[in-house]
Amino acid sequence: MTLRYHHTLPRLNQAGFSLLEIMVVVVIIGIILSLATLSIGTATDDGVDEHSRRFEGLLELALEEASIQGRELGLRFYQHNYEFSARVAAVDKDNLPIWIWEPLDSDQLLKPRNLGEDITLGLELDGNQVVLEYERDTKEPYTPQIFIFSSGDIFPAFMLRVRPSFNSNGITLTVNEMGEVETSRDEF
Numbered sequence: 001m002t003l004r005y006h007h008t009l010p011r012l013n014q015a016g017f018s019l020l021e022i023m024v025v026v027v028i029i030g031i032i033l034s035l036a037t038l039s040i041g042t043a044t045d046d047g048v049d050e051h052s053r054r055f056e057g058l059l060e061l062a063l064e065e066a067s068i069q070g071r072e073l074g075l076r077f078y079q080h081n082y083e084f085s086a087r088v089a090a091v092d093k094d095n096l097p098i099w100i101w102e103p104l105d106s107d108q109l110l111k112p113r114n115l116g117e118d119i120t121l122g123l124e125l126d127g128n129q130v131v132l133e134y135e136r137d138t139k140e141p142y143t144p145q146i147f148i149f150s151s152g153d154i155f156p157a158f159m160l161r162v163r164p165s166f167n168s169n170g171i172t173l174t175v176n177e178m179g180e181v182e183t184s185r186d187e188f
Helices: 019-040 048-069
Strands: 073-077 081-091 097-103 119-125 128-130 146-148 158-164 170-175 181-186
Touching (some): 048 073, 048 081
Antiparallel strands (some): 119 158, 170 181
């Protein structure tokens, strides 16, 4: 008769949490935080703050891209959307080289942004209110309203108002020639 001895290590009491328990706690905390955020809301529940912050970030990105890539960019506003464009080389009908502005429709970051019918934009250039078109007119040559130069400058300085379509309260972004943005909440 052969005796076999199995040598096992003594089992220590495990003190701690399993990965599953930690994940359940994280999910519960996430649900509680999202419910708290939804119940508290933001300063405005109409998306004006979000669209204003997004525009400010995209403008900063466009300034950096223009400087790094050494190309001129443009910006055009409509009643409920805006789009960036780039100055590109082309040829005219006589086969002569020319520069044209081409909207960045397929760019991943600077693609056109539609804010929806619930958000309205207002633009002021040189102290004058600009009447914004509803959408891009494809029959007319494309020209940006704002130019973003490869030097990092913007021309002209402008004020952009972002507000709910049926409310006069909103956010004004004042942008100077160096691309610095000052944000203020309006009440008209």
